[in-house]
Amino acid sequence: MRKVIPALLLCSCGGLAPPDDRFTPQGFSTDEIEILRSAGDAWCERAGCCPTFDGGGSIIVMVPDFIDSDTRVGRCWTSSDNSRSLIEILDRSDRPDWLTALRVTALHELGHHCGCHNHQPAGNVMAAQFDPTAQAITDVDLACL
Ligand SMILES: [Zn+2]
Numbered sequence: 613m614r615k616v617i618p619a620l621l622l623c624s625c626g627g628l629a630p631p632d633d634r635f636t637p638q639g640f641s642t643d644e645i646e647i648l649r650s651a652g653d654a655w656c657e658r659a660g661c662c663p664t665f666d667g668g669g670s671i672i673v674m675v676p677d678f679i680d681s682d683t684r685v686g687r688c689w690t691s692s693d694n695s696r697s698l699i700e701i702l703d704r705s706d707r708p709d710w711l712t713a714l715r716v717t718a719l720h721e722l723g724h725h726c727g728c729h730n731h732q733p734a735g736n737v738m739a740a741q742f743d744p745t746a747q748a749i750t751d752v753d754l755a756c757l
Contacts, residue, residue, distance in 0.1 A: 678702065699722070
């Protein structure tokens, strides 16, 4: 797996202008990319933010671990010029609930990419803690846009 992290990625996701919605996926299988697409489609349908996964300036990458021992399962960064997002998702594909976890994590991190800066209570995809029961974007999630 080739891992490319642009040098200018410094800030948590979110800024004044929307970053590039065209993501280059790295390290995901075809089935996993379909999960990313369904998460992107969900944001497109509910919020008009339409991430795609056929290549582009933003990157979504599966990582074996976070270098800084972060306890999250995913995180989102924006380049300092706010033109691109980098979403890192922790590889937990050895777990039986992996595809569910990938969907919820992608929904959450794409929410940050789309401009939702706040975390919400459990039961929402923008919950602060990973919540496998949060399968759909709620009105509570959308209120933070
Ligand atoms: Zn978050």
